[in-house]
Structures are given as structure tokens and as C-alpha cells.
Amino acid sequence: MRILVTGADGQLGRSLSRALDQHQVTGRTHAELDITDADAVRAAIVAVAPDVVINAAAYNDVDGAESHAELAEAVNVRGPRILALESTALGIAIVHVSTDYVFDGRTSRPYCEHDAPNPLSAYGRSKLAGEIAVMDANPMHFIVRTAWLFAANGKNFLNSMRARAERSELRVVADQFGSPTYAPHLARGIARLIDTDAYGLYHMAGSGGTSRYDLVHHLFALLGIKTRLVPVSQSEFPVAATRPPYSVLATIRDAEFVLPPWQDGVSAFANEVRQRI
Numbered sequence: 312m313r314i315l316v317t318g319a320d321g322q323l324g325r326s327l328s329r330a331l332d333q334h335q336v337t338g339r340t341h342a343e344l345d346i347t348d349a350d351a352v353r354a355a356i357v358a359v360a361p362d363v364v365i366n367a368a369a370y371n372d373v374d375g376a377e378s379h380a381e382l383a384e385a386v387n388v389r390g391p392r393i394l395a396l397e398s399t400a401l402g403i404a405i406v407h408v409s410t411d412y413v414f415d416g417r418t419s420r421p422y423c424e425h426d427a428p429n430p431l432s433a434y435g436r437s438k439l440a441g442e443i444a445v446m447d448a449n450p451m452h453f454i455v456r457t458a459w460l461f462a463a464n465g466k467n468f469l470n471s472m473r474a475r476a477e478r479s480e481l482r483v484v485a486d487q488f489g490s491p492t493y494a495p496h497l498a499r500g501i502a503r504l505i506d507t508d509a510y511g512l513y514h515m516a517g518s519g520g521t522s523r524y525d526l527v528h529h530l531f532a533l534l535g536i537k538t539r540l541v542p543v544s545q546s547e548f549p550v551a552a553t554r555p556p557y558s559v560l561a562t563i564r565d566a567e568f569v570l571p572p573w574q575d576g577v578s579a580f581a582n583e584v585r586q587r588i
Contacts, residue, residue, distance in 0.1 A: 312334040312335065312362045312363065312505070313334070313335045313337070313359060313360060313361045313362050314331055314334050314335065314336045314337070314361055314362065314363050314364075314365060314505070315337050315339065315355065315356065315359045315361040315363075315364045315365070316328065316331075316336060316337070316338045316339070316364075316365045316367060317339050317344055317346055317364070317365070317366050317367060317368040317394065318339075318340070318341060318366065318367035318368030318369065319338025319339055319340050319343075319367070320338075320340040320341060320342075321341075321367055321368070321369075321465070322460060322461070322462035322464065322465025322466070322467065322494045323367045323408065323460060323462075323494050323497060323498060324338060324340075324367040324368075325462070325464070325465075325494075326462060326494040326495045326497070326498035327365060327367060327498045327501065327502075329495065329498065330495065330498035330499045330501070330502045331498075331502050337359045337361070339355060341368060344368075345390075346366070346368050346386070346390030346391070346393060346394055347385045347386060347389050347390045347393065348393075349393045349396075349397070352393050352394055352397050353397050356397050356398060356401065356403070357401075361403060362403065362404070363403060363404045363405065363406065363505050364394055364398045364403060364404070364405045364406070365405075365406040365408075365501065365505075366390075366391055366394050366405065366406065366407045366408065366445075367408055368386065368390065369386060369387055369408065369438075370382060370383045370385075370386035370387050370434075370437070371434075372434075373412070373432060373434045373550075373552045373554070374550050374551040374552045375551075376432065376433040376434035376437060376552065377432065377433050377434075377551040377552050378551065380433045380437070383433055383434060383437040384437050384440070386437075387434075387437035387438050387440070387441045388437055388440045388441045388444055389444075390441075391407050391441040391444055391445050392441075392444035392445070392448055394407075394445075395407070395444065395445040395447075395448035395449040395452065396448045396449070398449055398451075399448055399449035399450070399451065402451075403451070404449075404451040404452070404453070404505070404508075404510070405445060405449050405451065405452050405453070406452075406453040406455060406501055406504070406505060407441065407442065407445045407452065407453070407454050407455070408455050408456075408457060409438050409439075409441065409442050409454055409455065409456045409457075410434075410435065410438045410456060410457065410458065411456060411457070411458035411459075411489060411490065411516070411555065411558035411559075411560050412430060412431075412432060412434060412435035412438060412554070412555060412558065413428040413429075413430050413435050413438055413439040413442070413456065414426065414428055414429065414430070414435075414555050414558050415429040415430070415431050415555055416431070416554070416555025416556040416557040416558050417429075417555075417556075417557075418557060419557060420559075421490075421520060421559040421560060421561035422514070422558065422559065422560055422561065423514065423560075423561050423562060423563045424511075424512045424513065424514055424562065424563060424564065425563065431552075431553040431554070431555060432552035432553055432554070433552065434552060435555075442454050442512075450510065451508075451510055452510055452511075453501075453504055453505070453510060453511070453513065454511070454512045454513065455497075455500075455501060455504070455513050455514075455515050456512070456513070456514050456515070456516070456560060457490075457492050457497055457514075457515055457516045457560070458489045458490040458491070458492055458516040458517075458558060458559075458560050459489045459490060459491040459492055459516075459517075459526075460492050460494055460497065461491060461492070461493060461494065461576070461580060462493065462494035462495065462580070463580055463583035463584055463587070464583075465494065468523070468526075469491075469526070469527075469530055469577075469580060472527045472530065472531075473530075473534075473536075473584070475538075476531070476536045476538050477538075478538060479538065479539065480538065480539045480540075480541060481527070481538050481539070481540050481541065482541045482543045482547065483523055483524040483527050483528075483540050483541070483542060483543065484522070484523040484524060484542075484543060484544070484545050484547075484548065485522050485523065485524035485525075485542035485543060485544070486522065486544050486545055486556060487522060487523050487545055487554055487555075487556055487557075488520050488521065488522050488556065488557045488558070488559055489516075489520060489521075489523075489557075489558045489559060489560075490516035490517050490518070490519070490520050490558075490559050490560045490573060491516075491517045491521065491526050491573040491576060491577065492515075492516045492517045492570065492573070492576065493517060493571075493573075493575070493576025493577070493579055493580060495579070496517065496570045496571055496575070496576050496579075497515055497516075497570065500515045500568055500570050501515070503567060503568060504568060509564075509565070511564075513562060513564050513568055514560040514561060514562040514564075515560075515562070515568060515570055516560040516570060516573075517570055517571065517572060517573030517575075517576050518569060518570055518571060518572045518573065519559075519572050519573050519574070520557075520559030520573075521573060524540065524542045526573075526577070527540060528540055529574065529577055530577050530580070530581060533577065533578060533581040534581055534584065534585070
């Protein structure tokens with residue numbers, strides 16, 4: 312299978328290249344392909360002639376989107392729409408990656424694919440609009456919502472916490488819950504998904520849910536980091552964008568696409584970190 316991956320330099324893009332090594336993968340970084348440029352997208356798709364396009368490109372600055380809504384809209388809505396239109400014109404399937412931030416978090420049970428979105432932030436609104444744009448433009452679509460993505464070589468919450476581990480004490484939010492997702496696990500799930508024609512919406516995130524605090528506590532225990540962790544409320548860290556307090560994801564789709572428990576992802580992450588030290 313020939314596959315075009317956009318956003319190939321991100322933590323998911325790099326993981327996809329490894330997970331799809333049985334296929335002919337062409338990756339395009341943000342610098343190499345501006346997905347908001349219709350002519351550039353058309354040229355890339357014609358040149359690669361892929362069987363499927365995987366869009367891992369996104370504007371992921373959650374707080375930045377509050378003051379740069381036009382940029383978030385361009386990358387998260389217009390870009391995916393262009394990719395979907397150009398791929399459907401050639402009869403090509405598309406995978407578009409979205410987020411748990413399309414939900415408001417005002418529930419106490421995991422969100423499944425049938426739950427109604429209600430984003431609280433400009434970022435969440437742009438990602439939801441991107442989903443709709445892809446669905447409308449290409450019937451051969453896989454919309455994959457994920458959450459709290461991390462990889463050993465990426466810019467993410469776990470690496471941010473590791474970078475601060477030399478402090479004697481860290482205050483970590485304990486009242487925000489989600490589904491931490493190891494990027495290689497998500498990449499392998501997408502690799503299984505594109506071998507089917509079961510188009511539609513999927514939740515693919517680390518199984519189970521946890522708080523930011525318990526996530527860091529688990530990681531630090533695995534790495535033997537002794538920094539004292541103090542659980543605090545989200546209100547102690549004022550930010551521009553409102554986060555959903557509870558956005559654990561679950562799926563009612565085929566069990567084949569259920570990802571491993573989030574703890575397995577953190578363990579794999581910790582092993583990678585130890586190997587690099």
C-alpha cells in the first residue's frame with residue numbers, strides 16, 4: 312500500500328513511519344507540505360499516488376489558539392478539508408486525527424463515539440470543525456480521536472514533567488482526567504485500521520483513564536525519580552484555554568482497535584527514556 316503521511320516530523324508522524332514499515336510510506340513534514348495550500352496538496356497527492364492519506368498535521372497549541380484562532384482554523388479546518396477534497400477526487404481514503412478536546416468534560420463516564428461534542432476552547436472548536444469538514448468532503452474517511460499523546464522523542468506533558476524533575480517539589484493537576492496515549496500504540500492502531508474499509512469515527516486512546524497527577528506519579532515511580540509531587544486543582548494554573556475536566560475516551564467499535572492500557576504506554580516510554588540515559 313502507498314501511504315502519504317502529513318505532519319511526518321511530529322511524534323505521531325514519526326511513529327507512523329515505523330508502524331507502517333510494511334508499506335510504501337512517503338512522509339511530508341510541515342515545512343515540506345503546507346496542507347492549507349490546495350495546489351501544493353494536489354501536487355503531492357498526484358506525485359505520490361497514495362492509496363490512503365494520513366493527516367497527522369495539526370495546530371496543537373491549545374492556549375495559543377485562543378489568540379490565534381485564524382491560524383488554528385487554517386491548519387485544523389481548511390487544511391483537512393483540502394486534503395479530503397483532493398483525496399476524494401482521486402478515490403483515495405483519508406485518516407484524520409482529532410482530539411478528546413471536542414468534549415466539554417462535564418460527565419463522569421468515558422466518552423464513546425456516539426456522545427455529542429461540545430468543545431470549550433478555540434482549539435477544540437477548530438478540531439471538531441476539521442472532523443466535520445473531512446466527513447463532508449470524503450466518504451472514505453477514518454476520523455480518529457485520541458488524547459494526551461506522548462512519545463519519548465516528542466514535545467508532550469510527560470517530557471515536560473521529566474524536564475522539571477530536578478526540582479524538590481512539583482505541583483501537578485489532580486482534577487483533570489483523560490486517556491494518556493503512547494504514540495507508537497496509536498500508530499499501530501491506525502495501521503490496523505487502514506487495512507479495513509470500515510470507514511467512520513473511532514476513539515483510539517490508551518485504555519482506561521487517569522489524572523495528570525497519577526500519570527506523573529506512575530512515570531516517576533518507574534524512573535525512580537524522587538521528586539515530591541503535590542496534587543493541586545486546575546484553578547492553580549490559570550491558562551488561556553479551558554480544558555475539559557474529564558475527557559477519558561472509550562470505543563464502541565470493534566475490539567480490534569482498542570489500544571493497550573495507558574500504563575503499558577508509560578512503561579514503554581520509561582524504557583525508551585532509560586535506554587537514552
